[in-house]
Amino acid sequence: MSKTKTTTVLVTGGAGYIGSHAVLALQDAGYRPVVIDNLSTGFRFAVPGGVPLYEGDIADEALLARIFADEDVAAIMHFAGSIIVPESVADPLKYYHNNTAKSRALIAAAVAAGIAHIIFSSTAATYGIPDVAAVNEHTPQRPINPYGWSKLMTEQMLADVAAAHPLNYGVLRYFNVAGADPQARSGQSTAGATHLIKVATEAALGARSGVSVFGTDYATPDGTGxxxxxxxxxxxxxxxxxxxxxxxxxxxxxxxxxxxxxxxxVLEVLDAVDRVAGVTLARRMEPRRAGDPDSLISDPARLMASVPWQPQFADLDVIIAHALVWERRLAEIRQAEAAEAN
Structure with a gap:
């Protein structure tokens, strides 16, 4: 099947951080995105005007069947799920429910509707603590936390389902995602987010008192992850x-x-935020968090050899600069929402 201007892609979790950027990328490339999001961590304002938004759960197979039929969906990009590693250690059943069981429901609905393509938002956490400096796709997958396991189980489901049904899939294992849309159309908006660059840019703009550094005794050059x-x-x-x-x-x-x-x-990132924002962040040294490996670095050679992907923003200072612009934009959005509520 080739792309047409009317090819419709259902984006699960499309009101969230990465999902909303996928919606923008699909629009920019001439596709027609449709979003399903239960808005537990997503935001209506993250979905562009004119993009259909179904407020609901990906485990609702009847709703999915209606969306697939009404919107003539050709493919799925699946971002919906829970993503906080320490929370997965404390509440594993939440992660096996949100990330694994609900993905099974989504895949079942897709098979029933004859959806041919699924792209799944997976994670480098499926590798656990790798034995190599740069992780490629053949590095053994040995998760060390329920978050990683919940994602790996879904990878396995997709492989098994694709072997039994006319469906193919893409699994993308993310390393640490950061930054924001260069046009400030979307960004990381979750209150209380745990991503380092999000936390540090909030602190740089005065929204936090400082940044906690979790662990200074890792087997890395400066002791931080x-x-x-x-x-x-x-x-x-x-x-x-x-x-x-x-x-x-x-x-x-x-x-x-x-x-x-x-x-x-971690310390190099905080130094970069200091440099880009022109501040000196307060740094609090804390004990390690559960489930954090010393180092996770990708080998993206297969991706770059298989599709014409050429990164446009592969510079830490640029990532931080875009994140800072979004933080200021987000403050404006929240002020406007508060004024409207009053």
């Missing part, structure tokens, strides 16, 4: 390219790591 940060708009662009690859060859499924292949420590 090292992560591979990918700009959310580059990640969204990868989803569109992978969708096109799936549609071009329905017999093939694809699995890719999504990162830049370069790691930054």
């Amino acid at each position: 090292v992560r591979d940060y990918i700009h959310v708009s580059d990640l969204a662009a990868a989803h569109v390219l992978v969708l096109e690859a799936l549609m071009a060859d329905p017999a093939r499924s694809l699995t890719f790591n999504c990162g830049y292949g370069r790691g930054f420590s």
Whole structure:
């Protein structure tokens, strides 16, 4: 199946951080996105005007069947789920319910409706603590927390279902997603978010008193955790390219790591925020969090060799600058909402 201007893609969790950027990328590429989101962590304002928004749950198979029929859905991008690693350790059943059981319901509804393509938002957390410096798609998957397991189980479901039904899939294993749309159309909006760059940019603008550094005794050059940060708009662009690859060859499924292949420590990120924002962040040294590996760096070679993906924003300072612009824009949105409520 080839893309047309009317190809409709259902985006689950499309009112959330990464999902809303995928909606923008789909629109920019000429697709017609439709969103389903229960708005538990998403926001109506994150869905562009004119994009249908169904407020509901991906476990509601009757609602999904109606959406598939009414909107003539050709493919699914699946972002809906819970994403906080320490919470998954404290409340594993929530993660197996939201991320695994509900994904099963979504996949079942897709099979029943004859949906041919699914792209799944997976995670580098499926690798656990890898034995290599740069993780490729063949690195053993050994999750160390329920979040990683909940995502790996869904990967396995997709593989098994694709073997039994006329469906192909893309699994994209994200490393650390950060930044915001360069045009400030969307960004990370969750209150109390735990992502480092989100926390640090909030602190840079006075919304937090400082930043906690969880663990200073890791086996890394400065003792703090090292992560591979990918700009959310580059990640969204990868989803569109992978969708096109799936549609071009329905017999093939694809699995890719999504990162830049370069790691930054917590302290390096905070130094960059200081530099870009012109501030000096207060840093609080705290004990390690449960389930955090020392280092996670991607090897994105397979993605770059398989689809024409060329990152546009692979610079930590640019990622932080876009995040800062969004934080200011988000403050304006919230002020306007508060004024309207009064």
